[in-house]
Amino acid sequence: VATELQPTDRTRLRRLPARGTYDRAMAYAILDEALYCNLAFAVDGQPRVLPTIHARVGDDLYFHGATGNAMLRAMAPGAEVCVSVTLVDGLVLSRSWFHHSMNYRSVVVFGRAARVEDPGEKTAALRALVDRIVHGRTAESRPPTDAELRATLVVRVPLAEGSAKVRTGGPVEDPADIGLDHWGGVLPLTLVPGEPVPDEHVAAGTPIPATVASWRRIGG
Numbered sequence: 001v002a003t004e005l006q007p008t009d010r011t012r013l014r015r016l017p018a019r020g021t022y023d024r025a026m027a028y029a030i031l032d033e034a035l036y037c038n039l040a041f042a043v044d045g046q047p048r049v050l051p052t053i054h055a056r057v058g059d060d061l062y063f064h065g066a067t068g069n070a071m072l073r074a075m076a077p078g079a080e081v082c083v084s085v086t087l088v089d090g091l092v093l094s095r096s097w098f099h100h101s102m103n104y105r106s107v108v109v110f111g112r113a114a115r116v117e118d119p120g121e122k123t124a125a126l127r128a129l130v131d132r133i134v135h136g137r138t139a140e141s142r143p144p145t146d147a148e149l150r151a152t153l154v155v156r157v158p159l160a161e162g163s164a165k166v167r168t169g170g171p172v173e174d175p176a177d178i179g180l181d182h183w184g185g186v187l188p189l190t191l192v193p194g195e196p197v198p199d200e201h202v203a204a205g206t207p208i209p210a211t212v213a214s215w216r217r218i219g220g
């Protein structure tokens, strides 16, 4: 597989192309760090975007849900979809309204969806989807029954056509604004987990699993 996603007419960044990259490693790191994606698809010619969990296995993205899920049912017969993820790394505060912005890492992927039929591939995708919530969680929870597997639809989108875009650094100020008496700079943002909350079925005194206690956003 090429180390670069091959730019196409619809993935060629026109606006601030210097912020764009087609490097697979960069795009994959962003996809893996993002906890969920926004998945765009058409229903009867109408655009629809829904947030959903994604997981990457090699050069494919996987999505899952109930067999009755309208989004997955629309995708499964081979629909064209567009997936995007965004990590907001900071708020960029300029001395002018015009140059306010955000620091981010984002990925846009275009592709044709396909329903996953192979049981091995389906299980691997479900494993990736659970382990991306908490790394190692599949070993600490019950695998699906045959009935649960039958009730779950898994869809694959190949990672072949896509782009990443990254903004870093402070505000881009107009020279005339530098002397204004307004604060300028960046407020960095990170995702920080809170204290784990055991549910009522956990016996008192049970330690929090290390996988949970040490959770960090992958790459974050």
Ligand SMILES: Cc1cc2nc3c(=O)[nH]c(=O)nc-3n(C[C@H](O)[C@H](O)[C@H](O)COP(=O)(O)OP(=O)(O)OC[C@H]3O[C@@H](n4cnc5c(N)ncnc54)[C@H](O)[C@@H]3O)c2cc1C
Binding pocket: 010, 011, 012, 013, 014, 015, 016, 086, 088, 102, 104, 105, 106, 107, 108, 162, 163, 164, 165
């Ligand atoms: C958190 C966040 C906030 C943003 N806020 C603004 C805003 O307020 N105003 C604004 O104009 N833009 C904003 N952007 C940038 C925005 O996503 C577009 O890149 C930009 O608007 C250019 O749009 P365009 O249609 O001219 O893109 P074009 O450069 O014409 O897009 C062509 C192709 O480039 C790729 N591409 C474009 N943008 C991205 C991206 N962000 N990530 C990955 N691939 C991409 C896609 O494949 C797209 O089909 C923001 C981005 C992020 C992540």
